[in-house]
Amino acid sequence: MRALSALPLDDDVLDRIFTFCPTFTTLQSLILVSKAFYTVYQTHPRSITRAVAYNIVGPALPQALRAIRYPYGDDEVEPGDREYHxxxxxxMATTCPEEHEPSVITAEEKMELQENARMVQSLEDVYSLTQKDRTSATSVLTPEESWRFRRAMYRIMLYCRLFPGDRYTLDDIEELEEEGIKQIQKQRTAVLAEYPTDELLQxxxxxxxxxxxxxxxxxDEELATNLAQLFLSLGPESILDAYEDRNYDILEDLLGYSILEEDGDTPLYxxxxxxxLNNIWAARKVTAPPKEEEPATKYILDEIIGANDTCSQCPSLGGLKLITSANWHRVDLQPTQFLKSHLKQTYSxxxxxxxxxxxxxxxxxxxTREENKRSYPGFKLDFDDDNDGDNDIRTYLPPQLAQFLPDFNKLVDNDPTRTSPAPFYAAVFATPKPSEWDEWTQDKSYCQSCFNRFFEENAWRWYLREKIEGGWNPPEDCWYGYNCKTMVHKQAHADSKNHLCVPTRGGP
Known part of the structure; x- marks a missing residue:
């Protein structure tokens, strides 16, 4: 039907255009284009909003909505007074089911859906990089694989919010006694038992x-064994934060040190x-329940790319563990460890x-920060460089909305390489080197041994070039170059000779 406007488009065409909006921000902008667009939206707000929500979240939208709509607690009950157990x-298992009639998605829910979708996308990127394709920093999961992953992630989010690790102190756990803990285990089993077996395996x-x-x-392997289960209870959001910071302090802060004193060895966790899950496998008589020693990726992925690949410089089989530019952040060694021979022992x-x-x-x-600022021009007010909150756009919103708006200062700074040596690795690869290294380029895959060898032989060359470009005039080369032992304990010798060079005496 043709709209009563100057636009030469039928209302159903405008409605269709709305459903292609990639974000709620885009939707809001489109509504304000003209009265014709506004009128069409007002005619079908529920279906259009849900279509945009689907564009943001994907087919896991029912699970995403349940995770944010579930009535986790009673605001009228004081913390500590409610007997959850x-x-x-x-x-608990059947409250707020995933499948239901389409309903209005509120402004608060829109914001939380977008924030959670960003978080799940980030985790999917990590999953893809570590479990499917080591060469891509962004997800290459197929639509079906992505759906399995996201559906499971939102269900884990729900579970962790139902049974959060920061709900009880050690004293609370003692008061629960064995019977209370058994009841919580029954609750957990009932919640997970709502899902079919194949989706539980995912x-x-x-x-x-x-x-x-x-x-x-x-x-630390022993510490990880004790704490991993406890930290799981904090949910995917907190785990992603810890991963991006390469530090689990944030998890300790959320839990409280009183619980950590037990090293995670509390009966509740x-x-x-x-x-x-084991209770469910037994009740359903699953013939082949998953085993710890077997890879679990088979329940999510249909194919692993490069699973049998070898190092580009040696015949070592590495597969997903091979090092590429996409996963440089996984290298645990500090750059100084790549300094050749006695250079690393010389403080100067x-x-x-x-x-x-x-x-x-x-x-x-x-x-990266400047680039991200340009990517989010609509949030200039939120770039609060002195962190005093004066220019935070969230201060201009009602609290119930502001709490769901992401901190864009954090967003523009959220680059996985900001605390990793990845820029250093790229610089070393770009440094001129002897011809024997011509085939060693950053677009190839390396085993840990070859990777270490390359950087040990070339990190000092990068540093020498950096110093010269910075105005340093190298003194006479030491005969023993980077193998010189004297420079380690004689500062005067270290300063008077150049040791960023290949030895001419005493062997390479």
């Missing part, structure tokens, strides 16, 4: 992935996911070398 498991696979992230961030060289690497990182971070 006494609530009926079946009621959820299990994503839990394994999140646990792997935690183990990588924690580092032992088997946080595994206990209810290793210290300024570290400063040069830090300068490179800061320059990269500054460039």
């Amino acid at each position: 006494k609530e009926d498991p079946d009621t 959820l299990y696979a994503v839990v394994r992935f999140l646990r792997g992230i935690l183990e990588h961030v924690i580092g 032992i088997g946080y996911f595994s206990t209810p 060289i290793s210290h300024p070398f570290s400063q040069a690497v830090d300068k490179l990182r800061l320059e990269h971070a500054a460039a």
